[in-house]
Amino acid sequence: MTLALFLQHLANALALGSLYALIAIGYTMVYGILRLINFAHGDVFMLGAYVAFYGAAMFLLPWWGTFLIAIVFTAALGVGLERVAYRPLRDSPRISVMISAIGASFLVENVAVVLFGGRPKGVTVPDVMNVKLQLGQVSLMSVSVVIPVFTFIILAALLWIVGKTKTGMAMRAVATDLDAARLQAIDVNRIISFTFGSGSLLAAFGGILWSYKYPQLNPLMGVMPGLKCFIAAVVGGIGNIQGAVLGGFLLGFVELMVIAFLPTLTGYRDAFAFVLLIVVLLVKPSGLLGSRQGEKV
Amino acid sequence: MKRTAAVLLALAALAGCTKSQKQPTTVKLGVFEPMTGANAAGGAMEVEGIKLANALYPTVKVGGQEYKIELVVADNKSDKVEAANAAQRLVDQDKVNVVLGSWGSSLSMAAGPIVKGKQIPAIALSATNPLVTKGNDYYFRVCFIDPFQGTVMANYAFKEVKAKKAVIIREVSNDYSVGLAKFFSDSFKKLTGDENAILGELNYNTNDQDFTAQLTTLKSMKPDVIFAPGNYTESALLMKQARELGITAPFLGGDTWETPELIDVGKQSVEGAVFSTFFATEVPITETSKQFLDAYRKQYNKEPAAVTALGFDGYLVARAAIEKAQSLEGAKIRDALVQTANFPGAAGIISFDANRDATKSAVIKVVKDGKFTFLTTVQP
Numbered sequence: 001m002t003l004a005l006f007l008q009h010l011a012n013a014l015a016l017g018s019l020y021a022l023i024a025i026g027y028t029m030v031y032g033i034l035r036l037i038n039f040a041h042g043d044v045f046m047l048g049a050y051v052a053f054y055g056a057a058m059f060l061l062p063w064w065g066t067f068l069i070a071i072v073f074t075a076a077l078g079v080g081l082e083r084v085a086y087r088p089l090r091d092s093p094r095i096s097v098m099i100s101a102i103g104a105s106f107l108v109e110n111v112a113v114v115l116f117g118g119r120p121k122g123v124t125v126p127d128v129m130n131v132k133l134q135l136g137q138v139s140l141m142s143v144s145v146v147i148p149v150f151t152f153i154i155l156a157a158l159l160w161i162v163g164k165t166k167t168g169m170a171m172r173a174v175a176t177d178l179d180a181a182r183l184q185a186i187d188v189n190r191i192i193s194f195t196f197g198s199g200s201l202l203a204a205f206g207g208i209l210w211s212y213k214y215p216q217l218n219p220l221m222g223v224m225p226g227l228k229c230f231i232a233a234v235v236g237g238i239g240n241i242q243g244a245v246l247g248g249f250l251l252g253f254v255e256l257m258v259i260a261f262l263p264t265l266t267g268y269r270d271a272f273a274f275v276l277l278i279v280v281l282l283v284k285p286s287g288l289l290g291s292r293q294g295e296k297v
Numbered sequence: 298m299k300r301t302a303a304v305l306l307a308l309a310a311l312a313g314c315t316k317s318q319k320q321p322t323t324v325k326l327g328v329f330e331p332m333t334g335a336n337a338a339g340g341a342m343e344v345e346g347i348k349l350a351n352a353l354y355p356t357v358k359v360g361g362q363e364y365k366i367e368l369v370v371a372d373n374k375s376d377k378v379e380a381a382n383a384a385q386r387l388v389d390q391d392k393v394n395v396v397l398g399s400w401g402s403s404l405s406m407a408a409g410p411i412v413k414g415k416q417i418p419a420i421a422l423s424a425t426n427p428l429v430t431k432g433n434d435y436y437f438r439v440c441f442i443d444p445f446q447g448t449v450m451a452n453y454a455f456k457e458v459k460a461k462k463a464v465i466i467r468e469v470s471n472d473y474s475v476g477l478a479k480f481f482s483d484s485f486k487k488l489t490g491d492e493n494a495i496l497g498e499l500n501y502n503t504n505d506q507d508f509t510a511q512l513t514t515l516k517s518m519k520p521d522v523i524f525a526p527g528n529y530t531e532s533a534l535l536m537k538q539a540r541e542l543g544i545t546a547p548f549l550g551g552d553t554w555e556t557p558e559l560i561d562v563g564k565q566s567v568e569g570a571v572f573s574t575f576f577a578t579e580v581p582i583t584e585t586s587k588q589f590l591d592a593y594r595k596q597y598n599k600e601p602a603a604v605t606a607l608g609f610d611g612y613l614v615a616r617a618a619i620e621k622a623q624s625l626e627g628a629k630i631r632d633a634l635v636q637t638a639n640f641p642g643a644a645g646i647i648s649f650d651a652n653r654d655a656t657k658s659a660v661i662k663v664v665k666d667g668k669f670t671f672l673t674t675v676q677p
Contacts, residue, residue, distance in 0.1 A: 002517075005513060005514075005517055008513045008542075009510060009513055012507075012509035012510060012513060015509075016507055016509070113333055117337075118331075118332055118333030118334065118337035118341075119337045119338045119341060119558060120335075120337070120338065120530055120558050120562065121558075121561070122533075122558065122560075122561030122562035122563075122564070123562075124564075132541060134543075139541065139542050139543045141541050214506040214507065214534055215534075215537070215562055216506070216530065216533065216534060216558075216562045218334075218335075218337075218530075219333070220333075220334065224504060255507075255510075256507075256509065256510040257510075259510035259511060259514075260510045260513065260514065263497075263499060263500070263511070263514060264500075266469065266499070266500040266501060266502070266511065267469040267470065267500055267502060269501075269502055269505070270502065
């Protein structure tokens with residue numbers, strides 16, 4: 001394998017990994033606060049992409065306008081989902097909430113099938129995202145550069161919010177002990193809604209950028225990315241934001257390098273994501289950057 | 298106690314229903330197609346053809362009595378496991394007399410043992426893998442098979458593209474794609490007389506969206522032509538990413554590409570993609586073709602896809618067989634189907650050979666200015 005070829009593979013992996021990372025952050029945020037795996041996250045991701053698609057196709061919004069309405073819509077959806085499907089079960093056993101999450105996921109998927117139809121839709125990629133860049137012998141589309149940059153901006157912003165702001169401090173308090181936080185006059189429900197809202201917002205960003213890179217929408221498009229990004233979040237140490245980013249990049253990297261170096265094993269591409277998960281869980285059960293915790297689902 | 302009574306009452310009411318339905322005045326045609334998932338567009342196009350035929354010929358005469366033909370649509374969700382469930386439901390629960398479909402050879406093959414076990418004849422419309430009908434007395438098809446299609450495209454690559462070296466990229470979990478790739482490869486090697494004419498065979502999975510790793514490898518092989526049989530969902534993204542990586546070799550494929558979604562998703566990247574299919578509206582073959590085209594254009598106000606014509610044909614063939622059998626019994630309809638010969642369908646004359654496959658000419662189309670355009674017809 002020549003250097004140019006390797007660099008191209010590396011660039012491909014970087015673009016895919018940063019998309020995974022972006023979605024994995026949403027999983028990890030919700031888990032960090034509530035110890036809940038939000039299975040509907042992948043479906044919020046799908047809805048974000050659809051809202052942006054219809055915004056552009058029906059209301060002729062510019063691309064940043066579609067981002068705005070998608071963000072507003074999915075953040076509201078995330079907050080609503082928490083209120084309807086998760087909050088009534090907050091004191092129930094962990095397993096009930098998990099099943100409620102799976103139910104919410106199926107509901108959103110099937111409503112989407114009814115609303116949008118089963119046939120895939122082609123997305124018109126905005127011109128800014130569709131510029132072909134040639135760096136030496138490496139070919140890239142501008143969207144593949146935008147995504148990693150974006151992921152790191154989000155990462156920095158989140159670390160700042162969690163680490164430096166009052167809301168962030170409250171989030172950390174709720175994550176450590178929900179009841180004790182309430183005793184300190186922290187509005188726990190508000191913090192949880194905020195977490196769900198911002199997690200869903202990130203899912204919408206991920207969904208739209210995904211649809212710019214792979215311009216095809218279907219109601220079940222969130223299932224596999226959702227599963228993989230969940231893996232990425234667990235591999236990195238679920239609950240840890242830097243860990244989610246690391247896990248996302250690692251997953252993108254493993255997937256593409258397996259195909260690049262072992263082309264005969266391409267059929268097992270998705271299986272490698274799960275193998276990675278198993279290996280990490282065996283060696284370091286709390287994930288690469290995770291801290292040891294008591295109970296887990 | 299109250300609840301038990303209510304349940305009993307409901308059961309009694311149900312039992313009453315089934316009793317009154319003992320004398321059926323309808324014939325049920327099971328439409329076994331993907332309505333959701335990766336193949337949804339293909340399924341929808343075939344269903345259009347079936348519904349159109351049903352609107353034109355809504356009844357069939359058996360034993361002096363007029364039977365209404367009812368379509369029972371079962372969604373196989375583009376998934377092999379779900380396909381088996383959907384087929385089971387059609388034959389067990391809905392008790393259909395004939396099954397039509399499915400788009401996608403793998404999905405049809407999942408239904409094979411089920412229709413055979415229940416002795417319900419099934420007619421595949423556009424499933425081209427030989428194994429769909431092979432060894433299954435109850436599966437028929439109204440289209441050609443992949444050994445022919447693979448040869449047609451290998452000929453095109455060799456004679457028209459003047460390619461010496463090709464790379465194959467296939468959907469490894471799809472029987473259609475793997476089969477067609479093999480027939481192309483055999484034929485292309487024979488034509489070029491070069492054992493190494495295929496530079497490599499690359500794989501991807503159903504539902505994959507990222508092909509950059511495979512395509513980066515493909516680019517370094519420098520082929521004259523790329524043969525990429527597979528679903529339009531993956532193929533459109535595949536071609537887009539290939540052009541983004543600077544791959545300029547032409548793409549050749551199979552009949553599954555002819556969906557509006559291929560162009561809708563692929564846009565400029567699919568321009569020049571060449572594929573074989575069953576029927577072109579530019580060259581109507583029979584009187585039925587004209588009738589089909591007129592009816593379709595009137596109802597949908599657009600040009601039909603080849604598989605829509607095949608859906609239309611499948612319905613007509615099934616109806617003719619029921620009429621000929623003068624029975625609603627699966628085994629008798631099957632025996633009548635076997636004898637189908639020189640049946641004028643919209644997409645060509647249908648005669649079943651010993652393997653219950655139709656022998657037909659193939660049509661080659663190209664994507665030009667965002668439209669599927671007729672190139673040429675190839676005789677078997």
